[in-house]
Structure formats: structure tokens, C-alpha cells
Amino acid sequence: QVQVVESGGGVVQPGGSLRLSCAASGFTFGTYAMHWVRQAPGKGLEWLAVILFDASNQHYAESLQGRFTVSRDNSNNTVHLQMNRLGTEDTAVYFCARDHSPWGTARLDYWGQGTLVIVSS
Amino acid sequence: DIQMTQSPSSLSASVGDRVTISCRASQSINSAYLNWYQHKPGKAPNLLIYAASSLHSGVPKRFSGSGSGTDFTLTISSLQPEDFATYYCQQSSSPPLTFGPGTRVEI
Numbered sequence: 312q313v314q315v316v317e318s319g320g321g322v323v324q325p326g327g328s329l330r331l332s333c334a335a336s337g338f339t340f341g342t343y344a345m346h347w348v349r350q351a352p353g354k355g356l357e358w359l360a361v362i363l364f365d366a367s368n369q370h371y372a373e374s375l376q377g378r379f380t381v382s383r384d385n386s387n388n389t390v391h392l393q394m395n396r397l398g399t400e401d402t403a404v405y406f407c408a409r410d411h412s413p414w415g416t417a418r419l420d421y422w423g424q425g426t427l428v429i430v431s432s
Numbered sequence: 433d434i435q436m437t438q439s440p441s442s443l444s445a446s447v448g449d450r451v452t453i454s455c456r457a458s459q460s461i462n463s464a465y466l467n468w469y470q471h472k473p474g475k476a477p478n479l480l481i482y483a484a485s486s487l488h489s490g491v492p493k494r495f496s497g498s499g500s501g502t503d504f505t506l507t508i509s510s511l512q513p514e515d516f517a518t519y520y521c522q523q524s525s526s527p528p529l530t531f532g533p534g535t536r537v538e539i
Contacts, residue, residue: 346529348477355518355520355531355532355533355534356469356471356477356520356522356531356534357531358528358529358530358531361529370527370528372528373528406476406477408477411482416465416524417465417467417522417524417529418465418467418479418482418483418524419467419469419477419479419522420479420482420488421476421479422476422477422478423476424474424475424476425476
């Protein structure tokens with residue numbers, strides 16, 4: 312069955328960096344776009360980024376101001392989110408989700424359970 | 433950016449009730465790109481409805497969606513205990529992808 316599992320969360324100091332990973336299984340990973348979405352405490356879902364099936368293009372939420380970078384390794388069925396210059400506002404559960412299409416048309420049909428990132432001194 | 437609003441923000445209901453959640457977009461969107469998700473605390477969000485009215489695989493038939501233009505609706509025909517959760521609409525008709533603020537369904 313389709314599975315996506317996030318990892319790499321933890322506690323990081325303000326201004327620090329963290330790299331999240333998402334391991335996918337149960338489908339042909341290299342034929343689907345992948346997204347990152349987060350949920351801050353007590354808040355709703357916020358879309359962050361998408362990477363197309365072949366990594367040819369990535370798109371980001373403007374609010375990230377260039378601090379985050381999404382990448383993927385189709386040989387290892389993984390997608391990553393590199394997060395730099397973290398602030399307390401980045402404290403959230405980070406979800407990885409599969410797009411039903413290669414082109415990121417944004418029907419997010421399978422999600423992981425998320426990994427918690429806490430930015431605190 | 434297209435802003436999504438939902439009403440109500442929360443509701444109390446009982447098992448067996450018919451529940452309706454509204455979602456409004458700040459401008460007209462292509463209904464092919466309007467989706468609904470269910471999210472329970474500590475769990476993965478689940479796609480319920482895509483393209484405004486199509487049921488995602490494995491989703492019970494008590495869930496249905498409708499609407500077009502700027503106004504969309506998610507209906508649960510007979511609320512079950514496992515349906516207590518937060519529901520989000522989401523558009524991808526015009527980038528960036530945006531979610532509604534969510535509707536919490538509680539007892």
C-alpha cells in the first residue's frame with residue numbers, strides 16, 4: 312500500500328537549519344510530484360512546496376522567502392526539505408504528501424503522519 | 433493568492449446527524465481543482481473529495497461534495513463516531529495552493 316513517512320524533526324535553535332526527509336513506498340515514486348505542508352500549533356494546514364516528478368521544477372510558498380529548498384532522490388524514493396534560518400514561527404508538524412499527478416496539480420492523495428519541528432532556544 | 437474561507441469554523445453534532453460545511457473562494461475557481469480533506473490530531477490528513485464532487489478511493493459514500501465557481505459544500509449524510517475531525521477545503525486552480533482555515537466537527 313502507499314506509504315509516506317517523514318523523519319528528521321526535532322528541536323533547533325532560532326537561526327539554525329534542519330533537513331527533513333520523506334520516505335515513500337508502495338508506488339512508482341518517480342512518476343509523482345511531492346509536496347510539503349505544515350501545521351503550526353493550533354493552526355490550519357499551510358502549503359510549503361512542491362517538486363515535480365523528475366525534479367525539473369520546484370515551487371514554494373512566498374512566505375518562506377527562499378529559506379527552504381525541496382529536493383528528491385528518485386533512486387531512493389525520498390524527498391527532502393532543507394530548512395534554513397529557522398524562526399519560532401516555523402515550529403510546526405511538517406507533512407509530506409503525494410500529488411496524484413507528475414505535474415503537481417495538487418490533489419494530495421496520500422499523506423504521512425508528519426514530523427514535529429520545534430524552534431526554540 | 434486565492435483566499436479560502438470556511439463556515440462554520442466549528443460545529444457540534446451527534447451521531448446520525450447530517451452535517452454541511454461550506455467553503456468559499458475569494459474568486460472563481462475551476463471546480464476540477466477543489467478538494468476536501470479530513471484531519472484527526474496526530475494522524476495523516478486524508479483526501480475525501482477531489483474535483484469538488486468525486487469521492488476518493490475508499491472513502492465512505494456518506495461523504496459528498498458539490499459546488500462551483502466560488503461556493504462549495506462538503507456534506508456528511510449521517511455522521512459516524514469516526515467522523516469527528518477537522519475538515520479542510522483546498523484549491524489548486526490558481527497557484528499557490530491554498531487551504532481553508534478548517535471546520536472542526538465535534539460532539
